[in-house]
Amino acid sequence: MAAKQTPPFLKPALEIGPIVVFFAAYLLVKDRTFVLGGKEYEGFILVTAGFIPLILASTVALWKLTGHLSPMQIVTAVLIVVFGGLSVWLNDERFFKMKPTLIYLLFGVTLGVGLLRGESWLRKVMEGVMPLQDAGWMILTRRVCAFFFALALLNEIIWRSFSTETWVYFKTFGLTAAIFIFFMTQGGLFKTYAVEDKAD
Template sequence: MTDQPNHAKLKAALEYGPLVAFLLGYFLLKDHSFTVGGTEYSGFVAMTAVFVPLTILSTAILWKITGKLSVMQIVTLALVLVMGSLTIWLNDERFLKSKPTIIYLFFAVLLGFGLWRGQSYLRLAMEAALPLTQEGWMILTKRFALFFLALAIANEIVWRFFSTDTWVWFKFPGLPILLFLFIMSNFKLFETYADKSETPEK
């Protein structure tokens, strides 16, 4: 049991490590440019070339130590590979900046499709960690779908109308903070719709 805190810290480091490395590297190199094969690349694109393999490596290690990957992790990895590669290949930072929009839209649509079918796909992923009644799951799923849609819109606004510095800060730590606040705002729902049948008898 003593390994649980260290295990959780390692998972967090693997999940956020590449993003933190990108953040630090970007602010160190943002005023620099690099010429490779006659093409000039900005610090943003240069750090994208570091971010992509770091994400692959960290995801591989995460899969190795846990034996599984969540849908979010798989979708994120796929989009990092595609959008990151396009950013480097076409020397255009807009591809990586639009990645969060695609991720959040994907999950908003996925959860919305489940709700339309009368199901909570969120429950399939989180039921073990968060026992709720069926009604509670439906309400929480609807809120998550709207939240993901709002994040997609917010990302589009930030990267299109604000500076790259602002977008980088919005990406991290802005988005994790928004997710934390969203979860905190649902504590009342967790209490109201807790599935009491999941509580072990003493």
């Protein structure tokens, strides 16, 4: 399916919206316990249960509106369903907290395999957004690969060492801020290895 023209705000809204809803819902029910079918569930588990169909609806909407889903979006949706589902089914929040670790490890390993083959698989995903020279893509891919592994380690430290509430704040704001800051610090690389406009 060919890519479609959509309002510029729509894609980020569909990607970030479910996370914002998750965070707001968690704040509302974080201290409550619910009894369903004779079984007690913490608020975090119920919010996770609601997040699964929400992220699926958002992913389908993105596909319908843009005509395209990146591998990262597909894998993320699948892992949310699998590990979010395990958390709800087993009434164990640890599975959902592990999900970011696995996502970042998976993408880090994937980029690493590409690097071992002398290729930048990051380029296949982001070339339309950031046109760079070949050398620039290889440098950026190595940095992003290391960054993914660092995020995976950081998520493990946070969820294993701190409260659920701390992890939710970290997941909602900390990871987002870390990704933003990382790419902001790559400005020198983007400038050095930018592809020149050949029309000039």
